[in-house]
Amino acid sequence: MSVLCPPTSYLPPIAKIASFSVTQLLDALTYLQSLYYPEVRGSRRKRAQAPTFNGGENLCPRHEDDNQLQAIRSDAFERSYSIRWLTALIARLEVWQDLSYSVEVSLDDLGIPEPIFAHTEMIVQQAASLLAICAGVAAAGLITRNFIFSSIDGQRRVEAQLTDIPLDNDDYGSVGAQTWGGACVLAEMVMEDPERFGLDFPPDGPESRRLNILELGAGTGLVSIVVTKLLDTLPSFNHRQVSVVATDFHPSVLANLRSNVNANVPSTHNQTTSTHSITTHFLDWSSFSAAPPDYLAYPFDVVFGADIVYEAQHAAWIKNCLKGLVRRPSDSSISHAAFHLVIPLRPTHAFESSTVESVFLNACDGDPNGDVDLVILSKESITCDAHGDYTTRGQGLGEDVEYVYYKIGWSTNARL
Ligand SMILES: C[S@@+](CC[C@H](N)C(=O)[O-])C[C@H]1O[C@@H](n2cnc3c(N)ncnc32)[C@H](O)[C@@H]1O
Known part of the structure; x- marks a missing residue:
């Protein structure tokens, strides 16, 4: 120590x-x-209730x-x-x-x-x-934090330096100006077990096919940046094409996202490591049309979302986007593509959180004769120490913060 x-x-x-x-x-x-x-409040995992890497109490090291x-x-x-x-x-x-x-x-x-x-x-x-x-003054302006994530064996380590911009109190839409605990939890889980999130080699399709990764509501960009840096360290990805696309819809959040991506992944990265790239784009779930914009380079194999369901329509909008963006199964192959969603269970937003399970049915509840659909493949509860100094999120300091991790993918028993 x-x-x-x-x-x-x-x-x-x-x-x-x-x-x-x-x-x-x-x-x-x-x-x-x-x-x-x-x-960041609620970013320290205490225990994962589904199988964890050590099968028990999982105190973050x-x-x-x-x-x-x-x-x-x-x-x-x-x-x-x-x-x-x-x-x-x-x-x-x-x-x-x-x-x-x-x-x-x-x-x-x-x-x-x-x-x-x-x-x-x-x-x-x-x-x-x-x-x-x-001095204890609430509005501190810009905050730049260093995040460090390690693999379980300590062999891989990724650092990210992220700037939060001040939240605009008059604009509820600017919540992505700061990094939320859900992004820390998701980034940490991905670092610990990349294969679990489809970041293995190659999950399906020919080795030569590019792995397309998308983040919805990326905010300050923690998950996308950590995933990009992680893949740079994995020898199995040395020669595999990877595209990471971090998206958001709020103008100042998107500008800060770009600046964080540029600060962490030098602009030369996309040219020199020609196999891996990270880009940022505007994407509003509420106005997504059936034909995705060209710049999105879909279909996506892996989609991430951290703390992006906190309004009644979010889950339905997100499902609509995913239907157009996630790689579908074909006649000849099933699709391992998946959407990895981590949401906090805020007591103040219980209804909004519950919409995930009303919009995305459970895999075993799907209609075997129905059309192929996006369903919940697995669900895991995660508990974090609250910590952090943010006291205005509907939970007091010192309490635990509960999260749920959903893995969502195409139903395998439905008609194509
Ligand atoms: C609570 S923040 C989480 C940000 C980041 N994922 C994190 O965990 O730090 C929610 C994010 O969703 C984005 N968002 C909300 N509504 C959206 C919409 N209709 N389309 C796209 N992004 C949206 C916000 O701009 C914000 O960045």
Whole structure:
């Protein structure tokens, strides 16, 4: 277990802030972020109730420093030192900014290191966001978090850095501006067992066929980004064509999704690793027509959805989209294509959650003489510790957050 330093020992001394390099200052900010940024609520799995990898209690291993972290976080002296440090940093950066705007001399003459000047705005933004959080101010603006996921044996590791943009309180549609626990749960499950999610080689069809992956309501893009990075690490996918398409419908959410994808998967990725690509696209389930837009490169073999059923019509709209987008069985072969959906069971949205099971019938309840249909192939309950600081989702802090994972696919006993 590593030892976490309190801010008083880790941060460059306040009196000498001006003499530290941009790399050192950014490192200090990243460290403070790791201490004080709220964790995504309900993102820690406690146990999976269906068969799990170890057959029992499944405590997520990534929080071994928890007790130390909580001790530092709750230490008022450390917090107030961090506030003073951030205030001093912002003041220093503002002085430099003003000086450089007001006089026509070179940055060198002012003693301002060029690299710092180039990053001033970004450093001020990050410092201000941290300051708001440390000071307990609710609206913290942009938050950038580092997520780390590992395979069970620890052999594969994927990191993603995701920015949440501020939620627009007047626009309920902007919920995808932040990362939700459901996306963390789904990404973690995929990392632990990619084969279970159809990310094996090749699930059906010829080896040469491209694997098409879609995410609906991708929000900040966690699942799509983790899946793309995971497939880059799997030797069996070295030569297989893979297309990941992350979609959403809200303009500011879609813009943030693009920016997160670009920050995590360099633009050169799509050209150089010519076999794997990730793209972002507009897709509104409510206005989906029978003919999917060309840019969607359907049919899809694997579709992901995290926390995307919270209004009465969502499940029906999503089913309509899936009918046009998920690879269908043919006369000669069954289709292993599947939609993997994780939803939280919010007490405030019990009806909306229940629509999944009224819209998608259970596989064994399907009509054997009916047309091929999308049905629930399996269902699993997942419990997470609430954690995180988001208190406005209808559940109090300290309570568990319950999720359900549905695997939905084409019924095998119906007529084609
Ligand atoms: C609660 S957020 C979940 C975001 C992300 N999957 C996560 O778990 O972090 C719901 C997402 O569904 C998207 N969404 C809602 N209605 C939609 C629609 N009609 N068409 C497409 N996306 C929609 C929202 O923009 C938002 O990104």
